[in-house]
Amino acid sequence: MPQVRERKDDSIRFILNDSEVALSDVAPTATLLDYLRLECRLTGTKEGCAEGDCGACTVLVGRLAGEKLVYESINACIRFVGSLHATHVVTVEHLAARDGTLHPVQQAMVDFHGSQCGFCTPGFVMSLYGLWLSNDDPSRADIEKALQGNLCRCTGYEPIVKAAEAAASARPSAIFDPITAVRDETIARLRALQPAKTITIRHGEHCLIVPADTPGLATALAEHEGATVVAGSTDVGLWVTKQMRPINPVIFINGIAELQQITESETGLTIGAGVSYSAAFAALSKAYPAFGRLIDRIGGEQVRNMGTIGGNIANGSPIGDSPPPLIVLGATLTLRSTEGTRTLPLEDFFIAYGKQDRKTGEFVESIFVPKLPADDLFAAYKISKRRDEDISALLGAFRISIEDGRVRSARIAFGGMAGTPKRAASVEAALIGKPWTEETVRTAQGAFETDYQPLSDWRATSTYRMLAAKNLLIRFFLESSGEAAQLHRFEPAI
Amino acid sequence: MDKSTFEERKAINGQMHSRQRHDSAHKHVAGTADYIDDMPEPAGTLHGALGMTDRAHAEITEMDLSAVIAAPGVICVLTARDMPHSNDISPSHLHDEPVLADGIVQFHGQPAFAVIAETRDIARRAARLAKISYRDLPHFTDITDAVAHGGQLVTQPLTLQRGDAEAELEKAPRRLRGQMRIGGQEHFYLEGHIALAIPGEDDEVTVWSSTQHPSEIQHMVSHVLGVPSNAVTVNVRRMGGGFGGKETQGNQFAALAAVAAKKLNRAVKFRPDRDEDMTATGKRHDFLVDYDVGFDDDGRIHAVHANYAARCGYSSDLSGPVTDRALFHADSSYFYPHVKLTSQPLKTNTVSNTAYRGFGGPQGMVGGERMIEEIAYALGKDPLEIRKLNFYGETGSGRDITPYHQHVEDNIIARVVAELEADADYQARRKAIIDFNRTSRVIRKGIALTPVKFGISFTLTAFNQAGALVHVYQDGSIHLNHGGTEMGQGLYVKVAQVIADSFQVDLDRVRITATTTGKVPNTSATAASSGTDLNGMAAFDAARQIKERLVAFACERWQTTAENVSFVPDHVKIGEERVAFPEFIKLAYMARVQLSAAGFYKTPKIHWDRATGRGTPFYYFAYGASVSEVSIDTLTGEYMVDRVDVLHDVGRSLNPAIDLGQIEGGFVQGMGWLTTEELWWDDKGRLRTHAPSTYKIPLASDRPKIFNVKLAEWAENAEKTIGRSKAVGEPPFMLPISVLEALSMAVASVADYRECPRLDAPATPERVLMAVERLRQTR
CATH class of the missing domain: 3.30.365.10 (Aldehyde oxidase/xanthine dehydrogenase, molybdopterin binding domain)
Structure with a gap:
């Protein structure tokens, strides 16, 4: 058993707006939102839902990604203070110039009547600011995507979208931007804060651990049996704010650079378990365009900036959006512990509802996604009550190869149809070897009844899930034959 | 004196009828x-949390709160018995709404106690430590169940009657009966409920409350405390949204905060978590409308007989006036020569439903517009043609009298609709859509133009x-x-x-x-x-x-x-x-x-006699109309709103920028109600859509892709209102009925528009797909 290293001087250090903060006594469950509002009296950031769905608590978090300093919108309500080490937290109070002159995104919101009750407004301002920093010519699709995680109940959004367009074009060279003005200095400050070794903070009976690297993570897991591993906290955040579940001890892994790597090889993509949806988007959309379109519909921008593909897999949700496409793509998972690593096919990881093949002391290290052969047909379709920022009623992923007009191989997997993400073995069998025709597809539809017995809940009835699953196979066929069988708000970029 | 030092200014900044930004x-x-939770707290402020029950209907046999009280940081626990004077906050004065459940639980989540602690987190955690024992009683949560169990009402129903509907239905050349379900709606104000009570000397208390009705908060707090109204001061600078959800629903939080503040002589704040807010506060009423309409071969309505049954929840709250207003708007913009309308405000074991933008009016109108749709599909005509045929006529035409015997004197609906029809190029687009649907296999389109006529004034005359x-x-x-x-x-x-x-x-x-x-x-x-x-x-x-x-x-x-x-x-x-x-x-x-x-x-002129169903309850009407175009995916039921055009009447606008915002915002909120916003209770009577993760209000990417909204510039209130303006809060909420009907048309295309799809609301993708399937099977 390795010795427990506990240092009294350990602290979580980050920059808040323009001052540096060092916190040596932090509860592992302390949220950034409560810290801002209750400790710092920065009350511009609001609590609307405390579950990362409404965006009223949106702030930007800057972090070093290699040489670059990137700022991303996140939900302060479900972001833990313990996960902020070596970051720059920017709140709405930081935007206006000292003399009170509003930032262009704020001014545009005023000019276009983008606020009514005003409660969601600081969150919108921060999301728009995140967009403003990263994109100086956003399309309507870009704007809507940036606002997927922000709910407004008053305006109907039209003036907010117009404000976003106006702000993008309003970039007078002389304007003061609080982030741009000190970018180099911030990089230096954050670099100085990078931890060399594991940070351990004890708060009463509670313990918060921030490993600096993967060996440190393996050690921490070995030392703290049953520890909660937190990457994006888009799920664990709710255990705390909604269920008030104990999660002690907690290991925050979002700062581990090794887990944030995406490597492309001849054979495929290796995605570190700590890679956020946002960070994975470019690589995944390039290799598997349908996957990219799906990622755009997972959570809102803030959740995609926080949530990780590794976490989406590790928590084993039956409605996780990334497992079905990853399963049909033949992804494998690498798990690590102090004992070493092991690799298994992703579909074998999900044993039953709430049960995964993860042993004590193991963590998900990376996901390998093989290259898609050029001739393979691949699609992923998400069905939800609301198109964006909703949890799937069902999600189907399809991959088929055709040879001489016949189905040579078929891999189909669904989320929302069973207790785990699950292959449609009977449907696959009903397709393989058959000519790729509508008749084959219509015949194979019946096999869904063998593969799945979906539940009824608030997202959909079992009848609808079954019918829609069957129809998604038709959609896949029709699209493979070039027929329009899906609605797009904007033509797909890819 | 100043005679020439200043150049004479032509106008002030901020005059009436000018575009002005929101003051904040x-x-x-x-x-x-600053919202209430942003205000600096008085020293020593304590925090409250609700102790919620987990039965839909039960007798509380034992409530063991010892672990709650023992939790470190907990200062005290309040139950029904701790209300100094009265445990009653019924806004209808029917004494059917306790501050805290006393012996009987009437809906899942009903608060039975409140915890006061040093911090909000401590209070919330401690609230979960209670051990409550129950003896279960039968519960029913929806309208059908309530009717099957005797149809107990929470308040007196209303009948509006003119002419002889039954006889004329018999005589009418054609007759259609149908039923429509219209879902409820969560307000989802972004700022949840909150109350901060600060004790004063003697019996005084000051309450900051996120309320649309400070005087009622004052009365309720004084009633619960047993002190005169002059001891209670209620303040509110701004709310983060209300939409009707803060008309009566803040009473509970304000009363609890005030009771605790006076008891402990410390400031006390109550801010429920979003899930608690959505569970413990009322929503828009859902309705089941049974209609029977007689008409002729042209589509002209002869008689209407309809019943509006509503899920009111366990107590009356505002259900009386809400269900009344549903009947007041069951005529939408149409003249019913013979009519009988009845309301059925049903008691259910759900949270007591309450005011919500439109106040029953939207549900009334949706029912009215469904009848128009039925007639149009039965006759194979464009619903717009049926609408025009049935609009209220000019004063003196004999077709200007409502089911409540008020004459419609300021009718401009025909002009609003005609202008919009032309501006939005409705006829050509409808034709193009029908052509598109002929050849498109999976994707189908629909278009609809629907009118709005909304009565302005409180129907309780004293409130005006x-x-x-x-x-x-x-x-x-x-x-x-x-x-x-x-x-x-x-x-x-x-x-x-x-x-x-x-x-x-x-x-x-x-x-x-x-x-x-x-x-x-x-x-x-x-x-x-x-x-x-x-x-x-x-x-x-x-x-x-x-x-x-x-x-x-x-x-x-x-x-x-x-x-x-x-x-x-x-x-x-x-x-x-x-x-x-x-x-x-x-x-x-x-x-x-x-x-x-x-x-x-x-307000002058108005009077209303509920017993006879006659009077002039409304000072005037606000009008509007919208055209919506949608696409649906007939494989999954998913849809998109492609384009919306609105022409709306706000009289002479006091502030066109603000009014436009009300129209756009009201439209999208109403569209959410009719499309993706679905409330879902499980078999235990638990509301399972109690947070934004499960209850889906529209996003920026749901708003109409093309959204053209115009004020009727020529409009002016016929009555002497301030600047001849008109009210704008609620009327636009009903404009998106055109979205529902456009979805319906897209569905109808799969059976060549020969059958009314009878699409219920909210038209979730599931309901759209199921309607498509139903029509395909009857084809």
Whole structure:
């Protein structure tokens, strides 16, 4: 058993707006939102839902990604203070110039009547600011995507979208931007804060651990049996704010650079378990365009900036959006512990509802996604009550190869149809070897009844899930034959 | 005196009928607009949390709160017995709504106790430590169940009747019966409920409450505490949205905070978590409408008989006036020669439903528009043709009388619809859509044009009164207060424009102050779209009084007559002399002129006799119309709103920027109600859609892809309202009925438009797909 290293001087250090903060006594469950509002009296950031769905608590978090300093919108309500080490937290109070002159995104919101009750407004301002920093010519699709995680109940959004367009074009060279003005200095400050070794903070009976690297993570897991591993906290955040579940001890892994790597090889993509949806988007959309379109519909921008593909897999949700496409793509998972690593096919990881093949002391290290052969047909379709920022009623992923007009191989997997993400073995069998025709597809539809017995809940009835699953196979066929069988708000970029 | 130093200004900044930004816009975007939870807390503030039950209907046999009390940081626990005077906060005065459940649980989640602790987190955690034992009682949560179990009502139903509907239905050449389910709606104000009570000396208490109805909070707090109303002061500067959800539903939190504050002599704050807020506070009523309509081969309606059954929840709350208003709007914009409408406000074991923008009116109208759709599909005609045929006629046409015997005197619906039909190119687009649907296999489109006619006034006549308090200080700055509350709708700036305009001073000379029962008493809820109509007029009256005194003063001092005194931009003009406003005010003060006035207004003309179902409940009507175009995916039921065109009547707009925002926002909110917003209870009676993760209001990417909204520039209120404007809060909410009907048309295309799809609301992707399947099977 390795010795427990506990240092009294350990602290979580980050920059808040323009001052540096060092916190040596932090509860592992302390949220950034409560810290801002209750400790710092920065009350511009609001609590609307405390579950990362409404965006009223949106702030930007800057972090070093290699040489670059990137700022991303996140939900302060479900972001833990313990996960902020070596970051720059920017709140709405930081935007206006000292003399009170509003930032262009704020001014545009005023000019276009983008606020009514005003409660969601600081969150919108921060999301728009995140967009403003990263994109100086956003399309309507870009704007809507940036606002997927922000709910407004008053305006109907039209003036907010117009404000976003106006702000993008309003970039007078002389304007003061609080982030741009000190970018180099911030990089230096954050670099100085990078931890060399594991940070351990004890708060009463509670313990918060921030490993600096993967060996440190393996050690921490070995030392703290049953520890909660937190990457994006888009799920664990709710255990705390909604269920008030104990999660002690907690290991925050979002700062581990090794887990944030995406490597492309001849054979495929290796995605570190700590890679956020946002960070994975470019690589995944390039290799598997349908996957990219799906990622755009997972959570809102803030959740995609926080949530990780590794976490989406590790928590084993039956409605996780990334497992079905990853399963049909033949992804494998690498798990690590102090004992070493092991690799298994992703579909074998999900044993039953709430049960995964993860042993004590193991963590998900990376996901390998093989290259898609050029001739393979691949699609992923998400069905939800609301198109964006909703949890799937069902999600189907399809991959088929055709040879001489016949189905040579078929891999189909669904989320929302069973207790785990699950292959449609009977449907696959009903397709393989058959000519790729509508008749084959219509015949194979019946096999869904063998593969799945979906539940009824608030997202959909079992009848609808079954019918829609069957129809998604038709959609896949029709699209493979070039027929329009899906609605797009904007033509797909890819 | 100043005669020429200033160049004469043509206009002030902020006059009536000008585009003005929301008075707090700058603070909203800077994060400096304070909501109650943002205010600095008094030293020693304690925090409350609700102790919620987990049965839909049960007797509480034992409530063991020992672990709750023992939790470190917990100061005290309140139960029904701890209410000093009364455990009753029934806004209907039917004594059916306890602050805390006393012995009987009537809906899943009903609070039975409250924890007061050092921090909110401690209070919330401790609340979960209670051990409550129950003896289960049968529960029923939906309308069908309630009817099957005897159909107990929470309040008196209403019947509206004119002519002989039964006989005329028999005689009508054609007749159709049907049923429609219309779902409820969660308000989802972004700021949840909150109350902060600060104890004062003697029996006094001050409550900051996120409420649309400060006077009612005052009455409820005084009633629960057993102190006179003059001991309770209720304040609200702004709310983060209300939409009706804060008309009565803040009572519980305010009462609990006040009771705890007085008991402990410390400030106490209650801020429920979003899930608790959605579970423990009421929503829009869902309805089951049974209709029977007789018509002829042209589509002209002869008679209508309809019943509107509503899920009211366990208590009456506002269900009486809500179900009444459903009947008042069951006619939509149409003349029913013979009509009988009945309401059925059903008791269910769910949270008591309450006010929500439109207040039953939207559900009434959706039912009315469904009948039009039925007739159109039965006759193979465009529903718009049926609509035009049945619109209320001109005064004196014999087709201008409503089911409640009020004459429609200000009817402009035909003009609104005709202009919109032309502007939006409705006919050509409908034809193109029918052509598209002929060849498109999976994707189908639909288009619909629906009208809005909404009655303005509280149907309880006494509520149609308002007060305002205006002070002019010696430096010429003006302090404005009135009984209306600001929830984002722009009421404060509109009323401030009235004052600026009256005195002819710039808007920034007028300070808008928090609504408080201490300055303007006996106010009505800011509801029923009436905020500007009532408070604008009351403020106008206060300004008039002060101006009259100022004119009298000027006449005396300058030895002239009133017609020679006028208020011009930033000045008062006496004869040829112009005196700067602050200077003039200083002179008036020195001459001991009273520079403060309380204004008052009551709406004229209206009266209503509920027993006979006759009267003039509405001062006037607001009109509008919209065209919506949608696409659906017939494989999954998914859809998109491709384009919406709106033409809406706000009379002479006091502030076109604010009014446009109300229309766009109301449209999207109404669209959410009719499409993706679905409330879902499980078999235990638990609301499972109790957070934004499960309850889906529209996003930016759901708003109409093309969204053209126009005010009817030519419109002017026929009645003498403030600036001849019209109310704008609720009427636009019903514009998106065209979205529902356009979805319906897209569905109907799979059976060649020969059958009415009878699409229920909300039209989730599931309901759309199931309607497609149903039609395919009957084809």
